[in-house]
Amino acid sequence: MSMRQRGGHFLTEEEKKAAPKVTKELILRVLSYMKPYRVQFVIVFIAIIISSFLGIYPSILTGKIIDEGLIGRSMPKLITFIMLSLGVTVGANLIGVLESYMNTWIAQHITFDMRNQMYEHLSRMSTRFFMESHQGDIITRMTSDIDGVRQVIVNTFTSILSNSITLVIALIAMFRMNWFFAVLALVIVPLFALPARSAGQKRWQLTRESQECNDQINSILNETLSVSGQLLVKLFGMEDFEIRRYKRFNKKMTQLNIRESMAGRWFRVVISSISSVGPMLLYLSGGILMMKYDRNITVGDITVLVSLLSRMYGPVNSLLNIQTDWIRAMAMFTRIFSYFDMKPEIENAPDALKPDHADGDIEFRNVSFRYNEEKMILKDISFRLEHGRSIAIVGPSGSGKSTTVNLIPRLYDVTDGEVLFDGNDVRKLDLAWLRSQIGIVTQDTYLFNGTIRENLMYANIKASEEDMMEACRKANIHDFIIKQENGYDTQVGNRGLKLSGGEKQRISIARVLLKDPSVMIFDEATASLDSISEKAIQDAIDPLVTSRTSILIAHRLSTILAADEILVIKDGVIAERGTHEQLVNAGGVYTELYDTQFKPELHEKKEGNPC
Numbered sequence: 001m002s003m004r005q006r007g008g009h010f011l012t013e014e015e016k017k018a019a020p021k022v023t024k025e026l027i028l029r030v031l032s033y034m035k036p037y038r039v040q041f042v043i044v045f046i047a048i049i050i051s052s053f054l055g056i057y058p059s060i061l062t063g064k065i066i067d068e069g070l071i072g073r074s075m076p077k078l079i080t081f082i083m084l085s086l087g088v089t090v091g092a093n094l095i096g097v098l099e100s101y102m103n104t105w106i107a108q109h110i111t112f113d114m115r116n117q118m119y120e121h122l123s124r125m126s127t128r129f130f131m132e133s134h135q136g137d138i139i140t141r142m143t144s145d146i147d148g149v150r151q152v153i154v155n156t157f158t159s160i161l162s163n164s165i166t167l168v169i170a171l172i173a174m175f176r177m178n179w180f181f182a183v184l185a186l187v188i189v190p191l192f193a194l195p196a197r198s199a200g201q202k203r204w205q206l207t208r209e210s211q212e213c214n215d216q217i218n219s220i221l222n223e224t225l226s227v228s229g230q231l232l233v234k235l236f237g238m239e240d241f242e243i244r245r246y247k248r249f250n251k252k253m254t255q256l257n258i259r260e261s262m263a264g265r266w267f268r269v270v271i272s273s274i275s276s277v278g279p280m281l282l283y284l285s286g287g288i289l290m291m292k293y294d295r296n297i298t299v300g301d302i303t304v305l306v307s308l309l310s311r312m313y314g315p316v317n318s319l320l321n322i323q324t325d326w327i328r329a330m331a332m333f334t335r336i337f338s339y340f341d342m343k344p345e346i347e348n349a350p351d352a353l354k355p356d357h358a359d360g361d362i363e364f365r366n367v368s369f370r371y372n373e374e375k376m377i378l379k380d381i382s383f384r385l386e387h388g389r390s391i392a393i394v395g396p397s398g399s400g401k402s403t404t405v406n407l408i409p410r411l412y413d414v415t416d417g418e419v420l421f422d423g424n425d426v427r428k429l430d431l432a433w434l435r436s437q438i439g440i441v442t443q444d445t446y447l448f449n450g451t452i453r454e455n456l457m458y459a460n461i462k463a464s465e466e467d468m469m470e471a472c473r474k475a476n477i478h479d480f481i482i483k484q485e486n487g488y489d490t491q492v493g494n495r496g497l498k499l500s501g502g503e504k505q506r507i508s509i510a511r512v513l514l515k516d517p518s519v520m521i522f523d524e525a526t527a528s529l530d531s532i533s534e535k536a537i538q539d540a541i542d543p544l545v546t547s548r549t550s551i552l553i554a555h556r557l558s559t560i561l562a563a564d565e566i567l568v569i570k571d572g573v574i575a576e577r578g579t580h581e582q583l584v585n586a587g588g589v590y591t592e593l594y595d596t597q598f599k600p601e602l603h604e605k606k607e608g609n610p611c
């Protein structure tokens with residue numbers, strides 16, 4: 001919805017409250033976006049001056065048509081002035097075309113720059129930013145707000161400029177003809193423009209009320225006429241209640257609509273009265289002046305003055321509303337800039353290291369971490385994972401397992417302590433390099449809407465066809481893919497919805513393999529899958545675990561047993577560590593997990609899973 005449609009000419013209470021402080025910095029910052037296009041702006045400026053002048057000129061020519069052509073009874077003069085007037089009007093319109101082309105061009109280029117800058121900036125923001133902001137807000141900033149900028153440039157700025165210029169030219173022309181009329185016009189115009197403004201305000205209020213009422217009606221319809229909504233209404237016997245509620249809102253809406261259209265009617269009455277009363281006053285006072293006091297005043301002069309006067313209403317009306325547009329525009333710029341000002345929490349160190357070779361040796365040294373001030377999530381975690389070995393992290397849900405692994409590729413930075421990769425603090429390593437060394441397979445895999453091939457190649461666009469198939473063979477998914485009608489070119493559907501959880505999971509394992517990282521992290525990769533899918537994934541993971549440095553966040557015994565060491569995390573601390581044999585009879589958290597979670601799993605396997 002455009003800013004004008006949304007806003008009308010009046011500010012809402014929230015907008016008034018949120019009106020930004022317009023500082024010199026803000027204005028300079030807005031101007032900095034226009035600076036690359038200053039030549040084009042100068043062209044627009046000149047075009048506006050010329051077209052405003054040419055727009056007023058026919059009014060002045062009207063005087064000559066009447067005095068010298070009609071009253072002076074001169075055919076050649078009449079025709080000359082008429083032709084001139086027509087020519088000037090055509091000229092003004094042609095320049096208007098140039099002006100709006102340049103205008104649109106500038107606005108599109110400025111928003112093009114802003115969109116690119118915003119997308120780049122947002123892409124570099126940290127995980128926390130995306131976790132904590134509403135997705136809708138981000139999209140609104142990218143779309144509506146930036147589109148608002150375009151409108152501000154096309155409408156607000158040019159309207160301020162062209163209206164002020166028209167007004168000044170009209171006033172100069174009036175003063176040059178007769179100072180008395182000019183002063184009279186200065187009094188009359190605002191006097192009549194103001195009531196029009198308050199009539200508009202009333203109408204705007206009613207429009208807003210009816211919009212709100214309409215929103216409520218829509219939500220009632222959405223809630224009660226959907227399949228599940230209808231079911232709820234029926235099961236609770238609420239039909240009569242809902243019918244009464246609907247009728248009440250429907251009645252309110254009808255009344256509001258009637259009032260709104262009548263307010264519009266009054267608005268038009270006021271507007272048309274203004275446009276007729278003003279000129280009448282000028283005819284009257286001009287007539288009195290001409291007949292009684294000043295014989296030099298001609299009929300043409302009075303006509304010109306009336307015509308100039310009527311040309312002033314529009315600009316005055318717009319300029320009276322400029323404040324609203326201005327505040328709204330500044331609020332929008334402030335919102336956009338506040339996004340630009342957010343610093344990505346995690347950035348590359350100035351002299352970041354980019355080693356030629358990676359072993360994938362990971363060490364946590366007294367790591368503590370909290371997401372926010374409230375609660376320490378990880379407390380003094382220390383462990384080392386040597387090149388080529390594997391660790392399983394187990395523990396109750398919410399104990400901090402995913403948080404631990406997220407610190408390795410720096411999705412978040414530690415609050416205290418250090419995470420080392422090949423002996424270097426991860427904060428000192430080049431971020432892109434570090435992330436290229438780590439492959440994570442999470443439980444909820446995300447596939448883009450595209451083909452299987454596109455999704456796989458996302459990890460490594462340089463990979464060959466053979467590499468891709470090899471990765472899929474290792475991930476136990478190649479046979480499935482080639483059985484599909486289009487093989488590797490099969491569409492996965494929106495977010496991979498056309499595939500089962502297990503298939504998606506294996507594709508995502510293949511994707512990580514194609515990236516060929518030195519460390520693999522599996523975050524409960526086999527949770528929430530049936531046992532057949534789980535087996536297929538397990539078969540894919542097991543050889544990987546033995547051949548690469550890996551961390552497995554696991555809650556299935558089979559996964560845990562594949563690891564060299566087990567870390568048991570509870571409430572953010574390492575409660576126990578060791579091998580399965582060492583831990584199972586220790587009588588601690590692991591024993592408890594074993595009894596409640598792993599043992600039933602063993603039974604299930606022995607007895608055969610009914611699914």
Ligand code: ADP
Nearest residue numbers: 131371372377396397398399400401402403404
């Ligand atoms: P696990 O993987 O062991 O189930 P997590 O590492 O996901 O546990 O979560 C550990 C704790 O951190 C939980 O209490 C969870 O509520 C909290 N937590 C997880 N992610 C966030 C986040 N983005 N912001 C704030 N708290 C979080």
